Amino acid sequence: MVSYLEEKLENGMQHRLRAGAVGLASHSDYGFITILLQSSPGLEVMRHHDDAWTAVPAVSGALHVHVGDTLEVLSNGQLKSLVHRAILNPDESRISIASIHGLSVDEKVRCAQEELVSEQSPEMYRGSSFHDFLGFLASNIDSYKRSIESLKIHHRDE
Ligand SMILES: O=C(O)CCC(=O)C(=O)O
Numbered sequence: 001m002v003s004y005l006e007e008k009l010e011n012g013m014q015h016r017l018r019a020g021a022v023g024l025a026s027h028s029d030y031g032f033i034t035i036l037l038q039s040s041p042g043l044e045v046m047r048h049h050d051d052a053w054t055a056v057p058a059v060s061g062a063l064h065v066h067v068g069d070t071l072e073v074l075s076n077g078q079l080k081s082l083v084h085r086a087i088l089n090p091d092e093s094r095i096s097i098a099s100i101h102g103l104s105v106d107e108k109v110r111c112a113q114e115e116l117v118s119e120q121s122p123e124m125y126r127g128s129s130f131h132d133f134l135g136f137l138a139s140n141i142d143s144y145k146r147s148i149e150s151l152k153i154h155h156r157d158e
């Protein structure tokens with residue numbers, strides 16, 4: 001059993017991949033905000049205005065904070081969640097710690113109704129919970145779809 005595990009783990013080791021390969025595929029995080037600490041470069045974010053990938057420098061002790069899907073839903077799209085990914089570097093080991101902040105598993109979040117929804121500005125996303133998100137992941141395991149796309153409400157005049 002040990003050799004079975006060793007072989008599987010060794011095959012899955014990311015250092016076997018070429019430099020610059022994507023280690024963690026493009027995604028946005030569930031939750032309101034993510035607070036992330038990286039020990040060396042690797043994190044890349046997609047710029048909102050032109051979708052270009054931009055490396056986030058690893059500054060010792062600096063925390064990187066970004067908006068997650070739940071905050072996009074809560075703000076009715078006024079704040080956009082950040083698409084990001086992690087790139088491999090076979091010469092340097094890298095540790096990243098991501099702390100993703102959300103509500104309890106069955107708590108559905110939808111946007112603030114009275115403050116943000118009107119005839120001119122209709123609700124843009126269906127409410128959903130972390131439980132719903134896990135269900136989405138399980139049924140889209142082989143695709144790179146973002147769960148927030150599945151929450152968008154399509155209004156008739158769009
Ligand atoms: O390793 C990284 O910098 C990214 C980690 C990440 O995106 C995540 O855990 O959601």
Ligand SMILES: [Fe+2]
Pocket residue numbers: 027028029084098
């Ligand atoms: Fe992430």
